Amino acid sequence: MNRERDTLVVGRVIGDVLDPFTRTVPLSVIYSSREVTNGCNLKPSAVVHQPRVEVGGTDHLRTFYTLIMVDPDAPSPSYPNLREYLHWLVTDIPATTEASFGQEIVSYKSPSPVLGIHRIVFVLFQQLGHQTVYAPGWRQNFNTRDFAELYNLGSPVAAVYFNCQRESGTGGRRMQA
Amino acid sequence: MWCSFTHPNTNTNINNSSMSMSSSSSSSSSSSPSSMFSSQTTPRRRAMEDVWKDITLSTPTPHPHPHHVMMRPLATPSTTTHHYHHHHTTTPRHQRRRILQDFLAGTLNRPAPLAARSSDFRNSLRTRLPRRRRRRLRRGLLVVPLPGFSAADSPPNIFSLCEKKRPPESPDNGCCAGGSGGDRRHKRMIKNRESAARSRARRQAYTNGLELEVAHLLEENANLKKEQQEVNLPPS
Numbered sequence: 001m002n003r004e005r006d007t008l009v010v011g012r013v014i015g016d017v018l019d020p021f022t023r024t025v026p027l028s029v030i031y032s033s034r035e036v037t038n039g040c041n042l043k044p045s046a047v048v049h050q051p052r053v054e055v056g057g058t059d060h061l062r063t064f065y066t067l068i069m070v071d072p073d074a075p076s077p078s079y080p081n082l083r084e085y086l087h088w089l090v091t092d093i094p095a096t097t098e099a100s101f102g103q104e105i106v107s108y109k110s111p112s113p114v115l116g117i118h119r120i121v122f123v124l125f126q127q128l129g130h131q132t133v134y135a136p137g138w139r140q141n142f143n144t145r146d147f148a149e150l151y152n153l154g155s156p157v158a159a160v161y162f163n164c165q166r167e168s169g170t171g172g173r174r175m176q177a
Numbered sequence: 178m179w180c181s182f183t184h185p186n187t188n189t190n191i192n193n194s195s196m197s198m199s200s201s202s203s204s205s206s207s208s209s210p211s212s213m214f215s216s217q218t219t220p221r222r223r224a225m226e227d228v229w230k231d232i233t234l235s236t237p238t239p240h241p242h243p244h245h246v247m248m249r250p251l252a253t254p255s256t257t258t259h260h261y262h263h264h265h266t267t268t269p270r271h272q273r274r275r276i277l278q279d280f281l282a283g284t285l286n287r288p289a290p291l292a293a294r295s296s297d298f299r300n301s302l303r304t305r306l307p308r309r310r311r312r313r314l315r316r317g318l319l320v321v322p323l324p325g326f327s328a329a330d331s332p333p334n335i336f337s338l339c340e341k342k343r344p345p346e347s348p349d350n351g352c353c354a355g356g357s358g359g360d361r362r363h364k365r366m367i368k369n370r371e372s373a374a375r376s377r378a379r380r381q382a383y384t385n386g387l388e389l390e391v392a393h394l395l396e397e398n399a400n401l402k403k404e405q406q407e408v409n410l411p412p413s
Contacts, residue, residue, distance in 0.1 A: 006385075007382045007386050010385055011378055037390060038382065038385075039379065039382035039383045039386045040386065041383075077372070078368050117375075117379065
């Protein structure tokens with residue numbers, strides 16, 4: 001795939017949150033039978049409950065994944081001093097299964113942006129084996145890169161993101177015709 | 178298993194240091210010099226007192242009572258003591274905190290003669306009073322925990338961090354509307370540009386996603402049609 005047109009690059013997810021990587025594992029994030037595609041828009045009301053996250057891979061007996069959900073634009077995209085805000089952290093997800101089969105380290109907190117249009121990013125890492133992951137003390141100022149380095153997760157194997165703004169948002173347009 | 182809270186140490190430390198700074202300076206002009214020094218026991222206050230001592234020691238000023246300069250660093254002539262004290266008691270605490278931090282940040286960066294500094298100080302006191310609304314926003318900025326900020330930092334680091342966090346404002350501007358207005362406009366323009374760039378990136382990412390999906394669906398359609406043909410007309 002042409003790197004410059006990769007939606008993750010264009011949307012600056014690769015850059016702000018992740019380093020360039022190669023997709024090797026299919027990842028599907030589905031909110032109430034609506035699948036998330038890169039850059040799509042979802043309202044807070046649509047993402048209140050945790051989604052169904054289907055993970056591909058081949059060997060469900062030996063391969064485990066970690067799923068991280070962060071908001072790099074907290075509290076506002078033009079002043080993201082809480083980057084990244086951790087919404088969900090699940091580890092030990094066996095391959096070919098869903099996130100509900102894993103170990104929820106940080107419970108799902110639904111995105112509810114107040115200012116601006118936020119990107120909400122799901123990142124999937126492959127674990128070396130079963131590992132003990134400690135929850136961070138707070139959700140804000142989480143760093144996915146550092147976390148991956150700390151637990152030797154290596155490069156991501158999949159990522160997807162969507163845009164989310166407050167329920168009554170105008171879609172970034174102030175003056176409506 | 179998990180609870181949500183902001184980092185406790187940074188906020189309280191900033192608040193504590195600011196309050197201790199304000200209270201010590203307000204008592205400086207009314208209480209006796211010895212009591213002011215004896216009441217300061219926390220390490221933060223001691224560091225500040227050291228800084229002030231350094232200022233006064235390094236900048237000899239023509240003053241009739243040199244020991245007064247040592248004990249009351251914020252007031253040089255006696256008349257301005259009352260003036261400063263009056264302002265000091267009427268300004269809200271968060272304004273006082275900012276003014277002191279400005280003073281110290283400015284002093285730490287470029288040591289200037291004490292007489293000049295106190296006049297800037299007086300000007301900044303007078304002209305900062307109307308700008309209350311913006312002050313609240315800045316105070317919010319001040320107490321936000323910064324990434325990598327630890328309570329173990331020495332006091333001068335805190336001041337420089339606070340200074341960095343606030344938008345830069347030259348202390349030499351008395352009541353400049355043109356200069357800081359231009360700065361504000363400039364900053365607004367930059368922020369607007371960034372926002373526009375993000376909008377463009379968002380739109381482009383969306384159309385990218387759509388094009389990819391179209392390509393994917395077309396391929397799937399073609400494959401399914403081929404399969405259907407093969408089912409309907411199996412090769413002989």
